[in-house]
Every structure is written in C-alpha cells, then in structure tokens.
Amino acid sequence: MKDLLLSLLLVVIIPLSCVVSTFVMENFFLLGFLALSSLFLYLFCLLWLKPQRLRWKLGRQGIRGPQPSFPYGSVPEMQKIQSGVLKKAAASSYAGEFVAHDYTSTLFPYFEQWRKEYGSIYTYSTGNKQHLYVNHPDLVKDMNQSFTLDLGKPQYVTKRLAPMLGNGILRSNGQIWAQQRKIVAPEFFLDRVKGMMGLMLESAQPLMKKWEACIDAHGGRLAEIRVEEDLRSVSADVISRACFGSSYFKGKEIFTKLRTLQKTISNQSVLFGVPTFGFLQTRKQKEVKGLEKEIESLIWEAIKERERECLGVEKDLLQSILEAAINDLHYVDKELSRRFIVDNCKNIYFAGHESTAVAASWCLMLLALHPEWQDRVRQEMDKVCSDGILTADSLPKLKMVTMVIQETLRLYPPAAFVSREALEETQIGHILVPKGVCVWTLIPTLHRDPEIWGSDANEFKPERFANGVFNACKVPQVYVPFGLGPRLCLGKNFALVQLKVVLSLIISKFSFSLSPNYRHFPAYRMIVEPGNGVQVLVQRLK
Template sequence: MEFRKCLFFCPTFNYQIKQAQVVALQSWSSIQNVVSIESQSTSPMDFYNIATFFSVLGICSFLVYLFHVLWLNGESRRMILRRQGIAGPLPSFLLGNIPQMKQMLPLSPNQSNHENMKGHHSLMHLFPYFKQWTKQYGQSFLFALGRSQFLYIADNNFVREINCFTSLDMGKPAYLQKDRGALLGKGLITTNGAVWSHQRKSIAPHLFVDKVKDTLKLMVESGEALVNSWGNIIEANGGIADIRVDDYVRRYTSYIISNVVFGDEWETGMEMFPKSLSLIKAMCSPTILSGVPFYRYLPTETSREIWRLTKEIHSTIMGIVKKHTESASKDLLQVIIEGSKNGDLGPSTPDQFIVDNCKDICIPASEVTAVTAIWGLMLLASHPEWQTRIRVEVLEVCKDGILNFDMLHKMKALRMVVLEVLRLYPVTAFVSRQALQNLKLGHIEIPKGVNIWLWLLELHFDPKFWGPDAEKFNPERFAHGISRACRSSQAYIPFGVGARVCPGQSLAMAELQVLFAIILSNFSVTISPSYRHSPQYALLIEPEFGVNLLVQKI
C-alpha cells in the first residue's frame, strides 16, 4: 500500500500511465478506422478486447521500465564493479542495504560519563555497518541506499586519485539537491559542471587567505563579546560558572559570517541563523536513509516545518538583497548578486542563485565551524596542559598588542591543537562524489551514476597512518606540519579533497584559532559534572546534549 502511494506522487509513473492510455486510444482509433472501412460486422466486444489488450500492453511496458529503473540499472553498475574485485553486502529490492544498516544500529544512543571517554575519542561506533563491512570486504566495497549505488572508500591511494582528478566528469551526488534541497539548494556545494565552475570562480576567491586577513577584526570583536558574556555570568555566580557553551559559540561564528556576507545588513542576516539551525534539526533524519521513496513530498508535520523555514530563510535573504541594491557595499553578497547576472546559472533563476549560494556559504561556515569549536573546547577542557601551553603562547606573541593575522601565524601550538581537533572530530563524516560520466580512477572503472563516499573517520583513525595513539588527543603529532604528522597526507582530509575542497578552510581555521586564543587567555575551563559524552550523527557529528564546561576567570 505504501509503495502504491509513493507511485501516485511520482511524475514518471503518471507520465508512463498517460503514455499507455494514449497508445491504447490511438490503437483503438486506428482499429476503428480500419474496421469501419473493411468490415461492418465486427462486434463491439471485439473492439473492447483489442483496447484492453493495448492498455495491458502499455501497463506491462511501464512495469518493465520500472523494474529496469529500480533494479536493473543498479545491478548493472554493481556488476561492473564486482568484475573488478569490489564486493559488498547483497542489497534488497527497492530499499538496498537500508534494512541491514538499521539492524546494526545500537538500540540506544551511546552515552557515557566523561571518565569513561577520557583518552578514547573514536567515533567509529556511530557507523557500525561500515566498521563491519570493512572487516568483511576490505577498504573498498559496494552498498546501496534505495536504488542509489555507493562505492565506499577508505583507501588513501584512491583518495590520491580523486585529489588529482580535475575533470568535471566527477562532481557532487544528485541526492544532495533532492534530499537536501531545502537546506543547500542549487548552490556552490551541490551543483556540477559549468554551473558549479561559474559559482566557484565567482565566490571562492573572496574566501581565500588574503581576504581572511581583513576579517580578523570581526573575529576579535565577536570573541570579545563572548568573553564579556561569560565574564558577567561568572561574576554573578561567585567566580566560577557551569556554562553550556554551544549557543555562545554559534553566536560567535554567525556574527562573523553574517558580516562577511551581508555587510551593513549583518543584523538582519543574523535572523537567518536560528532558522537555519532549526532547518538542520528538522532534516536530521536523511530521507535517503529512511527507506521511504519520495517521502520528502508528503505533507507530514516535519515536511511542513521544513517548507516553512525554507520560505522564511528565502524571504530574509531577498529582503536583504532588496536593501543591498541601494548601497555601494562590496561584501560577499554583492559578489553573489553580480554572479547572478552573468555566467551559467543552470535551471536556477537569479533570485534562486543568490539565495542558494548565500545558504551554502552561511550555513556551513557558521554551523560546521561552530560544532568543531564546541568539540575543541571539550578536548581542551579535558587536557589542561594544552590550555596552559596555548595561554603562554598567546601572551608571549601578543603581549599588550591586539591580535592580528601575523601574530596568529606565529602561534604554532594553537595551530597544532586546531588540526588535531579537526582530525578527531571531523564534523562532516564523509566526502561525497558522483561519477557524472563513465570514468577511471587509478585501475578502477566507475560507471556513470555511482556515488563515492570517502569515510573520514576510517582515514583519520587508522593506526597504520597515525600510529598506536591514533584515537588519542595528541596535537604534538602536527609539530612539523600535516605532511609529517602521518604516513600519508591523503589520510587527513577534514576540508575535503581535490577540485571540490572547501574554499572557506582558511576562514574556518582562523575562526577556530582566534576563538581558542581569546577564551584561553581569559578563562580556564574544565569539564562540568553535568556533561554527557554522547556524539551523534544526524547531518553533522555533534554532541547530542551539548557541552557544559566549568569556566573560571584567570
């Protein structure tokens, strides 16, 4: 019954039925014409039987087409990869490996107190199916989510091939626009080909290092606002306070990116971020994993909430655009507006181009950086020796001066900590790609339509790259840079890889360094007794119950 309901909402299904009806009617008309000329003795029952035959023929043709789309397409792709020695769990019809993946998930989320997690930060338990299948099939294997075929990769040699692949024949998976359309739209993160190339050339240069230098003042301002807020709470609580840091960190990152993107209209832009967070939470159960085809089109309570938030975010951004056209500001929004007037926009209208690219910059730059910073504060609170080391370094480098980019560049211990946080807690668990044409990576031929997932956790925690302490917080491993930290630089990819590497990585690194420097030069932090260590994976790997710290003024 559920499957029939889903077909009702499928445009392809309706189109095929209509085509079958048209064929039947045309056949009936032709038969009538022939019979009326050559014979007047054929009974109406004969005409009915002929029409019924053609209707059944049309429906059977559609069923064959449906079977081809839902099974044979995927099976042919799997067969090509199997012949090359890549195996995987057997998928079921329609749902793929989703039922098996659900069975392997723990009945209750992993929760432990801080003492139990100390010295063990691995997040591998969040993905038990990948852990099990890696043991069974090796570091490269096949699996299916519905009718979408995936090639799982945790092989650094394969990562190297993707890193060197510059053709537009490989891009982002189509499911990102389908399942994540409300959140990401058709912006820089999800588009491919000439449309993506135009967006990248327009936007990326304004997020590079030379532009980041100009934003450092914003970072310091935002950090000082956080320090003032915490200072007031600490004073009101007699010198030490139990603070849940999540919202304060999100305010820090959203203030920065709102100024970078919206310029003088940053205050209005700030209204978008709570709605974006609500949208992320509403979409935390990916429909590609739900096992219900076309579920996102059903008017469920969650769907209606997603539609409402999407409309409100669109309205907020376009309201800023309307005011922005009257100003001469040269912020990132102006760059996006100019990009909407030239170049290949694909199926997007100029307004949609602007809104989707604003979302693709603002939401990841704010939320992904914020969650990384939250995990970073938890790790620093767990390792007071690194707090002291950073605090001393900041005081030595800055002395009585105001923090600037050159000073930030001299803080080696601070950078080492940020790199280690990104290794242990890669907030985006996967790097995703799709073969847009038949292509070859190394010795593997990948058929068109196959999705590729690089699992960061397997690479970031592999002892053969990182040594026996791979699961431990040890920033010292980065003392001589990334290339000397592990046996393969391809095993460290927190910002992605290849042509689609995150253009905002310099901005994110600077935000994290400034935040940690400002907090640790003003406060000492320890883990609160109320903190519960329970990483969860929804759209991002984040702390399920937030991070509570005991904060004390120095």
C-alpha cells in the same frame, strides 16, 4: 414506412454499438494491461536491473559487498545494524572525563562492520543506487589529486538537501559548479579573510562579556556553561557581518530557521537513498517547503536592505559576489542572479556558520580534557602578541592553537564523508567506476587508521602536527577535514582563521574543565556534532 425504417435502424445500430463497446472495453483492458506492464518493467529495470548491472561491473574488478535484497538493497541490513548499536550507545553515553574518541562504530556501524568483512573497498546498494565505499589510502590520494568534473556530488543526496542549499556551490555539478567556484573562491582567499579579522574579534566580544557575567553571578567562582549555542551566536554574527555588514541580531531569524530546517532534513536519512514515488506531499515535506520559502524571502530582504545601505560603504562579501555574478555572462538575467545569490548565501550560512561552531565546540571539549594545552597556548600568546592584543600579523605565529585545531579536526571532522557520484565512467586508481555509482569515503575512519597515524591514532595529541600536516602521518593526502580535490571547501581559510581568533580569545581570558554533567554522545545531523551539547566549568583567569 417510418416505423419500418426505425425498426431497421434498431436492428443494425444496437448490435453494432454492442460490438463497438465490446471492442473498446477489450482494448481498454489491453491498454491498461500494457500500461501496468510498462510501469512494472520500468520499476524492475530501475530498482533491480540497473543496480545489478553496476554491481556486476564492479564485481568483475574483484569488488565485493553485502548481498542486496529487492527493492531496498542493503538498507534493511543497515537499519538492523544501526538500531542494535544505538540502543547500547544511548544506555552507555560517556560521562565526565572518560571520553572515547572513536565514534564511527556507533554512528556508522554498518560501514565499520562491512569494512572488517570486505576490506577498505567494497560495494553496497540503497534502493536503486549502487555505492562504492573507498577508504584505501592510495585511492583516496588519487581522488585528492584528480581534477575531473566527472566526479560530482551525489544527485540523490543533494536533491534532499536542495531546500537547505538550493543549487549553490555545495550542491551543483559540472560547469555550473565550476562557474560558481570561479566567482565565489576569490572572496575566501587568505588575504581577504585576514581583512575580516576585525569583525571576528568584534563578534567574539559579546561571548566574553556573557561568560564574565555568568562567573560574576556565581560569586566570581566556577560557572557551568553550555558552550555550543554561544559559539553558534559568534559564528552566525561573523557570517552576518561578513556577508551583510549587519549584526547577528538582524540575521537571527535566518539562522534560527536554517537550524530548524537542518534538523528537519536530518530526520530524513540522506545516506540510505531509498527511492520514493509519493505524489502527495507529507506533512514533513510541507514543513520543509515552508521553511525554505521563508528563509529565501528573509535572505532576499536582507540583500535588498544591504544594497540600500552600501552606498559609500566599504564592500562586503555579499556585494563582491553580487557584482561578480552580474558581470558574468551566465548571470546577466535578473532571476538567475537572484537565484545565484540566495542559493550561495544559504551555502555560506550553513557551511560557514554551523560547521565552524561545531568544530569550535569540539575544540573546547578537548581543551577542557587537556588543560596542559590551554597553558601552552597562553604561554605562546604571551610571547607572540604585543600587549596581549591579537592581530593579523600575530595570528600565523600562534602554532599551538593551530595544532590543537588540526588535531580536533582529525578526531572530529564536522563533515563525516567525502561523497561523489560518477557523472561519467571515471578511473580512480586501478578501479573503473561505472557511470551512476556513488563513491563514499568515511573521513573519521581515515583519520584514525593506525597504519597511517600510528598506534596512538585515537588519542588527542596535537604535537603530531608540530611540523605541519605533511609530517603528521605517512599519507598526508588522507587528512581531509575540509574535503579533497577540486571540491575542497572554499571556506577553509575563513573557518581556520575564525577558529584561531575565537579559541585564542577564550583561552587568554578563561580556564576551563569538563563538567561532570557532560555526556559524550556524537550525533550525525548532516554534520557530526555533540548530541548532548558541551558543558564546561569556566573560571576567569587572574
């Protein structure tokens, strides 16, 4: 009987299990097919349909541009144009006193080529991102005067810069950005910046002594000095003192790691915006992550140390921002307060340190080429500064050095772009920018437009600013070395005062000319800096 039941079970179960297995296998393949089809459809929509839809909306408004290829858009063409130009530039970098100031066709040749082909307004794509290039004066002016929160920082760019900037004021958007601006902006008002002039003068003294020692080592004669690292040291010391009340030496490790992180991120092109779907971290990504953690840890240690030291001490920039953050309802949470402070310290460090030092380097390069402007600055200082001492009262009267700085920032603005993303559909002049489109304005092209600045637009002529920015050109709203609109750089006053202090001190003590070893090679590493440094021949004034 048992054998009979067993036989019946085998007869029923085995065929049934085969049927179930066949059903499962068939459905497994079906589910796999559906999953792959869904993934393919998602990627197709993301990489092709979405940019094509945005491109169509722009095309309806008469905006054209290079034809994209799937899946990288205009990137292959950008890379092809760039590689050809870089080979020529590396072989013929300018030496000695021959310096051509128009570098846009070398650093951003695709933008210049497309501008000649399609005009000052055109569209192009990188991966799944659709871009709108806008260098028309009227539209830039309209952007300058717009205060909408619907134009924010491009998210694909800021995501790559997150290790460097966190979610601080340079990277955040919308209400988070507005809240941060409300807290940080008052700390950079002009009256407060003037109060930091003393520490700026103190920070510049080691540079003066170092250059004097270098001249003495050469028998009191000309000494060749590579200036950019010394200027970085001054700028870093100013930021350290302003934020933490500490010298540059205490924050040296932070700045060194920030510089390394900047170079590492710069090697990954943030302009092309090709989507990556890698789930495994590359060696470069691990390196960036490690540097990010180290920098944040060092900043937080400095913050805690500063908190212990600040009892009974005059408030510095960091303490003021910390108190404002804690008192604000959005930052009552300790972790949010910590995140806010660390992120904005990274922002202040990078923007206030690197950009100012680079701008000072370009100023010295141009002054070395034009010693007559060194003489003009000295003559004015003799008239304005009592006993040769620079003070907060005498600083606004130094018109010559102000004109030199303004002209340098016209020819060599550290920030090459104004970049925005339409977080919602936004009107800019006569153009309706669809949500998701990134808007790019190339600052050096605006600053060199002969129709705006005249036929001498590529020449160093500080006298064009003799009557201020609003009388320097036909459309003053296109002079945007510190950005434009509501996202104008908060550190503008800080940078300008620091530049005036450092340059005035250097010019009052030294005369200098460009070294024959100087090679003019502007390089884009998140900002436009001298790719081969700036070498000058320095002599002590009698």
